[in-house]
Amino acid sequence: MLSRVADSLYWMSRYLERAENTARQLDVTLSLMLDTGGASVESRWQHLVAALGKPAGLRVSGTSDEMARAMVFDPLTPASITYCVNAARENARQVREEISTEQWQRLNRLYHQIHDPETEAGFEASASDTLTTVLDGIHLFQGVGGSTMIHGQGWQFIRLGRYLERAYSTATMLEAAVPDLASAQDRENSAYQYLDLVGLLRSCTAFEAYCQVYTADIVPDQILEFLLLNRDFPHSIRYAVDNIRYAIESIQRHGGKRAPELAASVGKLHAMIEYSSIGEILSGDASTFLHSIREQCLRIHETIYRNYVQYSIQSALTV
């Protein structure tokens, strides 16, 4: 597979995952703001910006409506949903012949929906509807891809992009939530705290799944355990890392270069999560642990690039 094509598929997928993550976290935050007895609107926004990894260029002042609009519609802010959807579509267009027509149509429809002037005009009244449209569009794209695209190397690059972005953004979100989780530990659960904790789970579509495992007993440590270490939940970090590993193995099975360096960096992250218990993590410094996951994700990204996309000609010729 051409490096350029792999690169475009990988980024198409990362951008959509990023848009999905932003849409879900924004939706939860806007809904939490409705309960005025909890944290202040300002601190909610600060928290959201931190949970998104303090992306550069994101508007952090003004009214709630202005900030939310910027986060959804500003085409010039790399963190906005519109920016991510545009970038995903642009990448898809470069490799139009690699993805299925159905995938292209879904992505195109999502693009037109978000660019429809009526969507922006009616945003204040129906923010949640808009965000649901975005999420639906992305889910449709992923579902249709799963059933119409050939599951070869290109598909594995799509999966690689999705799960690497997911591991990174979930770690970022949890890292921002650690102080709140720690403080919630010490006090009686108030109704507002309960809402906040449920909000954290909802940001990862994890509330119902969590209840199935732990019942509706919302305990901070268990939330952390669930989102970090659960083996079966698709938005947990462990699940994402398992899938990163699987995608890389599949890429190599489908004709991609063997890359021991890449196997090592993914293996390291995998082992770190595989052989950790929540007790250990909490007795140490959870923030540092999460931060290390993020750094390792970045390293994996660089290694993918070094091996599959932007390798130097000299290195490729000496092999």
Add this chain to the structure above:
Amino acid sequence: MPAGSSVAFDSLFGDYPLDCAYDEMRTPSGSIRPHYRALAEMLASLPAGELQRRKQSADLSFLTQGITFTVYGRDEGTERIFPYDMLPRLITATEWDRIERGLTQRITALNLFLRDIYSDAKILADKVIPSELIYSCKHYRRQMRGLDVPRNVYIAVVGSDLLRLDNGEFVVLEDNLRVPSGVSYMLTNRRVMKRTFPQLFASCGVKPIEQYPQLLLATLRALAPEGRPEPNIVLLTPGVYNSAYFEHTYLARQMGIELVEGRDLVTHDNIVYMRTTDGLKRVDVIYRRVDDDFCDPLIFRSDSALGCAGLFNAYRAGNVTITNAFGTGLADDKAVYAYVPRMIRYYLNEDPILPNVETYILGEDRDREYALANLDKLVVKAVGESGGYGMLIGPHASQQKRAEFAAAIRANPRNYIAQPTLDFSRAPCLLDGKLEPRHVDLRPYVLYGDKVQIVPGGLTRVALEKGSLVVNSSQGGGSKDTWVLE
């Protein structure tokens, strides 16, 4: 059945005019030409509305097969189908035989001409063609001088445009020797027509064209550098913003070869590689759909991002075949065109089978004087342009436009040629449920690897606008399927 007698038939033809030009389907007296009878009978036998229904199903077929071009601007990202006409254009076996022999002769001579110009230039020494005409051509590439190209084939893929004049004879209007396009429409038109008119297709006895991608692949393989028995063949595209991008993806898919852009390629030690996820992979043959100017920033335009630095040196070293060769545009220059019949006599010692259109070379004093005095009767073309750009259709142009062209011709006579306004043939097209005649040309596709091969057919381009003589797709033209009969 005496065609024309049934009610359905009359309503279909309505006031179909036979006023001028050669009609592909009907004789001047109005009767149906013999090879069109099966088509006419089928049209007459179809119940009302049936044609329209089939048209819709054909539209859908184009759309679902993705035979579309992308529209930018307001409806950004929406896909439209390429305009086409439902009714096939028929050519008899005898007519085709002449076209095939004529084009084979012509392409052979043009290739010998390129070989000659880029080596000894004997034809210039013998004063058959004036040297200044060649050396002032903007498509002449001095870098090609003395360079050996594989099998001496400069033009592996050619599309020549033919017209049928009022005497029924085909003439060559121009040759496209650089990066001719449109072959994907020829192939997809055929697929849709077979589905739309299966019985008619079977009863007419049509020669197949579906083997084109395979022949193209074999042609490219035949031109691979020595010692590369399993050549890696790629198609080089300028990218998604090129209007022919659909065709590039289509051909790459049909041939099972990689579609690459300039940024996918790197050169090292005069060898071309493509970047893959499995490391660098050597490239042996490049079927390029990028113009000369943009192929290699080190040799041609230095501001081009579409090509790959070092490509030309690798080509010169014989490590990669790039086809068509560079500098072939010289031979489809519209002024050089006027000399093709003389080339055929010079290199092959034969009379041209397919004639040229009468052409005035405005760099020559006598021709220019005549042309400037008769601008209202002539078509003037800029020699370096294609696709219907830079053209004056005298009889239809305003006084002011003619004056502008006259000034431009005086300023740079080498840049223009003039031809009489041709009354070329018209074929019936289905427009709003009625048959109406529209001007058509014919672009057969010629391949030249081991030998010259032409698939029986080509792209019939249609000037869909009433009275229009311009068939180029960039100027509102459409296409129709071309059936060469057994």
